[in-house]
Amino acid sequence: MENTTKYNLWFYIWWLIGLFFIGGFVSQIIASAIIELKFSGYEAKDLLELTTEQPQAWHYVRVVQIIHAIFSFLIPSLIIWKMYSGNLNFSYPKNKRSSILAFTVIPVLLFTFHPLAQSFYIFNKNIQFFEPLHSTLLEMEVQMEMLITGMLADQTLTVIMVNFFIIAIVASILEELFFRGVLQRILSDHIDHHLAIFIAAFAFSFIHFQFFGFIPRLAIGIFFGYLYWHTKRLSIPIFAHFLFNSMQLIAHYYISPIGNETTKEGIVMLPISITITSTILFFSLYFVFYNSLIKKRASS
Numbered sequence: 001m002e003n004t005t006k007y008n009l010w011f012y013i014w015w016l017i018g019l020f021f022i023g024g025f026v027s028q029i030i031a032s033a034i035i036e037l038k039f040s041g042y043e044a045k046d047l048l049e050l051t052t053e054q055p056q057a058w059h060y061v062r063v064v065q066i067i068h069a070i071f072s073f074l075i076p077s078l079i080i081w082k083m084y085s086g087n088l089n090f091s092y093p094k095n096k097r098s099s100i101l102a103f104t105v106i107p108v109l110l111f112t113f114h115p116l117a118q119s120f121y122i123f124n125k126n127i128q129f130f131e132p133l134h135s136t137l138l139e140m141e142v143q144m145e146m147l148i149t150g151m152l153a154d155q156t157l158t159v160i161m162v163n164f165f166i167i168a169i170v171a172s173i174l175e176e177l178f179f180r181g182v183l184q185r186i187l188s189d190h191i192d193h194h195l196a197i198f199i200a201a202f203a204f205s206f207i208h209f210q211f212f213g214f215i216p217r218l219a220i221g222i223f224f225g226y227l228y229w230h231t232k233r234l235s236i237p238i239f240a241h242f243l244f245n246s247m248q249l250i251a252h253y254y255i256s257p258i259g260n261e262t263t264k265e266g267i268v269m270l271p272i273s274i275t276i277t278s279t280i281l282f283f284s285l286y287f288v289f290y291n292s293l294i295k296k297r298a299s300s
Contacts, residue, residue: 019076172241197225
């Protein structure tokens with residue numbers, strides 16, 4: 001979109017950051033009220049401790065996750081985009097957008113990207129920070145792993161469907177709306193689009209507060225950012241994010257790492273030959289994909 005706004009870039013960025021934290025604070029208050037009503041004497045910050053005593057509390061963990069997503073990602077995105085563009089239309093003009101056939105390329109790109117992301121993850125897990133930072137980050141990692149493991153522990157069909165809704169659908173739509181649809185879009189109107197993609201991806205990775213997975217999440221954020229920039233369809237990175245999170249869920253529930261070498265943390269270590277081959281395939285396929293978009297726009 002052409003930049004016709006009356007405020008500078010930082011006005012919108014600081015408002016977006018501020019509304020994110022305000023939304024987090026509001027969601028914490030709402031979550032605390034819900035927990036206090038149901039489990040007297042406990043607060044939202046005690047939720048993980050509570051789940052060890054009352055397993056049904058995991059249902060409220062899921063409710064809290066949805067509340068947080070709405071107040072921290074959805075509402076700030078809508079407010080800032082309304083302030084910035086004057087409407088709630090996130091679409092680029094039709095003549096700038098890619099064909100819907102772009103959706104068919106995403107699964108193949110994700111499949112070939114996975115070994116590279118896995119290598120980044122293993123490298124990231126082995127980074128040693130200075131103390132006491134390293135211990136603090138490890139503790140945060142343990143807390144987050146406890147949250148994820150606990151949410152996914154119940155494998156009844158109903159709970160699996162709820163987890164799928166939260167992790168694969170809600171997260172992919174609202175996070176892409178916030179980081180790509182608003183943050184990256186506003187940044188790219190004011191600064192170099194490569195830098196805008198990197199900043200949005202950095203914020204996307206940082207905000208998860210899992211620093212031993214920061215690098216692979218940064219890489220996947222950059223991938224989603226270029227998908228959005230090249231296709232001009234927010235639905236494309238949303239679809240890619242949805243597939244990526246769905247693959248993670250399926251891997252957790254159904255795929256065993258039998259036959260692969262694993263680290264002591266249980267991380268699958270793919271052979272280096274597979275990683276190199278798939279990485280070459282990924283960049284080759286993306287190059288072909290990008291050039292097909294350019295030719296299509298030139299001929300339209």
